[in-house]
Amino acid sequence: xxxxxxxxxxxxxxxxxGFLRVLTRxxxxxxxxxxVLAGAVPAEELVAMKLNxxxxxxxxxxxxGWDFLERVSSMLPGLGVVICTQSSTTAQRVRGLRLGADxxxxxxxxxxxxxxxxEAVVRRRKRSQPKADAxxxxxxxxxxxxxxxxxxxxTRSLDLTRREFELxxxxxxxxxxxxxxxxxxxxxxxxxxxxxDRSVDVFVRKLRGKLEKHSPGWAYIHTHFGVGYxxxxxxxxxxxxxxxxxxxxxxxxxxxxxxxxTSATSR
Amino acid sequence: xxxxxxxxxxxxxxxxxGFLRVLTRxxxxxxxxxxVLAGAVPAEELVAMKLNxxxxxxxxxxxxGWDFLERVSSMLPGLGVVICTQSSTTAQRVRGLRLGADxxxxxxxxxxxxxxxxEAVVRRRKRSQPKADAxxxxxxxxxxxxxxxxxxxxTRSLDLTRREFELxxxxxxxxxxxxxxxxxxxxxxxxxxxxxDRSVDVFVRKLRGKLEKHSPGWAYIHTHFGVGYxxxxxxxxxxxxxxxxxxxxxxxxxxxxxxxxTSATSR
DNA sequence: GCCCCTGTAAAAGTTCTGTGAACGGATTGG
DNA sequence: CCAATCCGTTCACAGAACTTTTACAGGGGC
Numbered sequence: 005x006x007x008x009x010x011x012x013x014x015x016x017x018x019x020x021x022g023f024l025r026v027l028t029r030x031x032x033x034x035x036x037x038x039x040v041l042a043g044a045v046p047a048e049e050l051v052a053m054k055l056n057x058x059x060x061x062x063x064x065x066x067x068x069g070w071d072f073l074e075r076v077s078s079m080l081p082g083l084g085v086v087i088c089t090q091s092s093t094t095a096q097r098v099r100g101l102r103l104g105a106d107x108x109x110x111x112x113x114x115x116x117x118x119x120x121x122x123e124a125v126v127r128r129r130k131r132s133q134p135k136a137d138a139x140x141x142x143x144x145x146x147x148x149x150x151x152x153x154x155x156x157x158x159t160r161s162l163d164l165t166r167r168e169f170e171l172x173x174x175x176x177x178x179x180x181x182x183x184x185x186x187x188x189x190x191x192x193x194x195x196x197x198x199x200x201d202r203s204v205d206v207f208v209r210k211l212r213g214k215l216e217k218h219s220p221g222w223a224y225i226h227t228h229f230g231v232g233y234x235x236x237x238x239x240x241x242x243x244x245x246x247x248x249x250x251x252x253x254x255x256x257x258x259x260x261x262x263x264x265x266t267s268a269t270s271r
Numbered sequence: 272x273x274x275x276x277x278x279x280x281x282x283x284x285x286x287x288x289g290f291l292r293v294l295t296r297x298x299x300x301x302x303x304x305x306x307v308l309a310g311a312v313p314a315e316e317l318v319a320m321k322l323n324x325x326x327x328x329x330x331x332x333x334x335x336g337w338d339f340l341e342r343v344s345s346m347l348p349g350l351g352v353v354i355c356t357q358s359s360t361t362a363q364r365v366r367g368l369r370l371g372a373d374x375x376x377x378x379x380x381x382x383x384x385x386x387x388x389x390e391a392v393v394r395r396r397k398r399s400q401p402k403a404d405a406x407x408x409x410x411x412x413x414x415x416x417x418x419x420x421x422x423x424x425x426t427r428s429l430d431l432t433r434r435e436f437e438l439x440x441x442x443x444x445x446x447x448x449x450x451x452x453x454x455x456x457x458x459x460x461x462x463x464x465x466x467x468d469r470s471v472d473v474f475v476r477k478l479r480g481k482l483e484k485h486s487p488g489w490a491y492i493h494t495h496f497g498v499g500y501x502x503x504x505x506x507x508x509x510x511x512x513x514x515x516x517x518x519x520x521x522x523x524x525x526x527x528x529x530x531x532x533t534s535a536t537s538r
Numbered sequence: 539g540c541c542c543c544t545g546t547a548a549a550a551g552t553t554c555t556g557t558g559a560a561c562g563g564a565t566t567g568g
Numbered sequence: 569c570c571a572a573t574c575c576g577t578t579c580a581c582a583g584a585a586c587t588t589t590t591a592c593a594g595g596g597g598c
Contacts, residue, residue: 066368067375092369092461094437096461101457107462165586166586167586200589201588202544206588206589208545209544230542432574433576468578469555470576472554475555475556494554494555494556496553496554497586
């Protein structure tokens with residue numbers, strides 16, 4: 005689960021021997037696998053190479069370059085593509101990006117920079133790959149759109165901070181299941197929870213606050229004592245809930261809000 | 272704007288009557304709309320023609336040709352450009368393509384081939400630039416016309432620089448969604464953002480300034496801390512031109528009066 | 539009833555954004 | 569060809585927004 009850093013498998017389409025020499029030296033130093041191509045090749049061949057990055061000198065390919073770029077990026081959606089040219093206008097770069105490129109480098113470029121950008125592109129692709137095919141996550145009234153960094157409750161948008169959003173995302177992804185506290189932390193914060201860290205609690209509280217403000221009468225995040233939390237939209241038990249009955253202008257938090265939550269279904 | 276299949280609207284900049292005769296005959300046969308120009312014209316005129324392709328004899332324009340080419344391709348990023356010349360060196364072709372041309376034809380050329388290349392270029396452009404062909408983008412009081420490089424607020428034209436315009440365009444295209452800072456940068460600047468680059472912030476500020484100056488009482492660009500920006504026209508709570516609604520202390524009116532995008536959401 | 543766990547609030551600490559201004563390159567006009 | 573200007577970028581500082589830590593109180597399980 006924790007590949008220290010991504011292995012880069014790339015192909016370079018270029019014929020500039022000087023540029024290639026410094027580049028490949030840098031690639032070797034990083035232990036990357038690479039291959040040098042002298043021109044466009046059928047996309048199928050690239051697929052067979054199982055690359056995760058591609059560096060192309062577009063000026064080398066002429067007008068065919070755009071076609072090549074388009075073909076490649078549509079056939080290998082997971083491939084990070086870095087264009088490099090002698091010079092370029094913004095219009096060209098934007099066009100390249102629209103056709104699927106991820107970055108654009110102008111020669112001459114320092115090999116360090118090229119490598120850094122390739123690495124960034126691979127990392128970025130890796131991160132955004134699953135996001136792309138996963139549609140919006142729905143759980144009851146709650147909708148989480150990972151691609152937009154936005155969450156909605158009953159069609160109304162929630163204004164969440166980064167951590168709040170990521171926490172909600174993990175919880176909603178595992179809707180109905182109990183997520184262990186440490187697991188939660190690991191997935192949101194990206195590293196192991198230190199002893200005595202209460203961040204999770206604090207953010208659960210914040211999330212609850214915002215969720216309930218937008219749909220009172222519902223409990224979303226349930227506490228499992230000594231274990232973790234479970235996301236599961238459920239109407240709050242009997243008494244008032246929300247339907248007209250209770251005093252409308254009285255969602256006043258202070259005293260009222262600290263009940264329920266713990267349906268404590270722990271085994 | 273209901274051209275079902277790719278209608279080609281092109282201009283030919285050439286004075287070679289023989290070449291023109293065979294070409295235009297072919298264009299007529301295909302039912303294309305075209306126009307013949309005897310020399311370079313201001314890019315604005317080309318914009319007004321709403322072309323999607325341009326064929327230019329560069330030898331006709333001499334050294335000005337490169338300028339013309341660059342101006343045109345930067346001002347009309349959605350335009351397919353085909354160069355044709357009597358003869359050319361590789362260096363020239365590379366230069367032309369670099370400046371934004373899509374293809375290069377050497378005379379004499381068979382009209383069939385010219386037509387085929389034009390068609391290919393238009394098809395390619397259409398796929399890669401769906402936005403440019405689309406009508407004006409509207410978002411609240413704001414209208415962005417990609418084809419004119421102009422934006423309007425409440426029918427009044429905004430005086431934007433190139434970057435400002437492109438930034439607004441990307442934001443308005445994704446109206447309602449949060450666009451990540453890096454995405455924004457990549458789409459406007461054409462390459463990946465370097466660490467520590469604050470250009471986006473600066474231009475957001477400039478845009479906000481110009482937008483709010485032209486329609487006070489409205490907020491257009493909303494900040495999502497640590498993530499990016501979201502374009503979404505919303506009245507500013509101040510007072511200005513909107514029915515003064517609820518006062519604070521009126522959190523959730525259950526079901527009664529729905530939509531009020533409270534701009535001052537919790538957090 | 540005791541001890542551990544969680545809810546809640548607020549202080550303390552970090553990181554990020556808003557903003558004005560200076561710098562340098564590019565463009566325009568003379 | 570030079571000067572005036574505009575534009576884009578970078579820098580520095582202030583302030584805002586967010587995260588983490590800390591503290592205490594209320595519940596839960598045994």
